[in-house]
Amino acid sequence: MSVPFQGSLFGVTEEIGLRPLDGLSRTPLAHGAWIDVLPGWLTGADQLFDVLASDVPWQAERRQMYERRVAVPRLLAHYGEDDPLPHPVLDRARRALGEHYADELGEPFRTAGLCYYRDGRDSVAWHGDRIGRGARHDTMVAIVSVGEPRVLALRPRDGGTGVRQRLGHGDLIVMGGSCQRTWDHAVPKTAQSVGPRVSIQFRPRGVA
Template identity: 75%
Template structure:
């Protein structure tokens, strides 16, 4: 895992532009025996869909320039999550659908806006082993077997926090 605080310059201005211009979607998911609202807003940009801002294209190109030799392929998709406040979250998970279920791969996360903790624990549970307060242009890149052997989450918090956007860059077939 690579963690680069302040990797992206101009993060606060980009946050403001994306928060106001991305067509954010509220989604629902089936959990156990009921349908619940996903506690964050989402947007997804497939490989053949232009990114919502040129700065994201520049960021993806920089990531590809650095990581493609190790990864063996480029990052091509981008998922965006808008965490509006401390009530928005993402539960413990590993990105294990698609190829990442059986193969080593990478996911690069660019964080914009107010910091929120990205917490890590071993797959299957146990105590939190690492907390990274990501925001304001911070980058974390999870590679190798990380998605299969570790889980990560953005926990809810009662602390007063402002909004945060997470941009997840992935290679083809990794979800």
């Protein structure tokens, strides 16, 4: 069921910008994986959601699943290294993350993938970003969420206790260490009446 997007600030307009990254909180996970979380890193997230929802050239894709092609249950957009991002704050966010994690990551974040979850029926199945170097080496994927919160669930690939993180309204999560190789993550479907959400995923070169 689709419901209208409800801003978190009761109609108060907040300037689109970024808070300092020094409030990041790290949670170690099994097998050398970890996540960093910073709620509300991006200010004016509700305004940015409106811009992205209307201005991004969203694509509805279909993918082969066994013997039939099915609709991907979300809208997608991808920005390569040389593509202009759909709002200047995303360039600033990618640069700020690259500077903050320069020593650990050893390279900048290069690409941006956007997902538009229109309601609770939209989702992404369990997976790791293991196309390319993420299947063999530690790396990082940083996700900024705008719009209504949705759960990002993580679980170890070999079984065990998982983690659920509710993200929206400018929240940041960074998955690092072995997370893409040894853990899977998903945005599950929900029967609850939830509004739309856009996630922006920043990745280094060769990770997808």
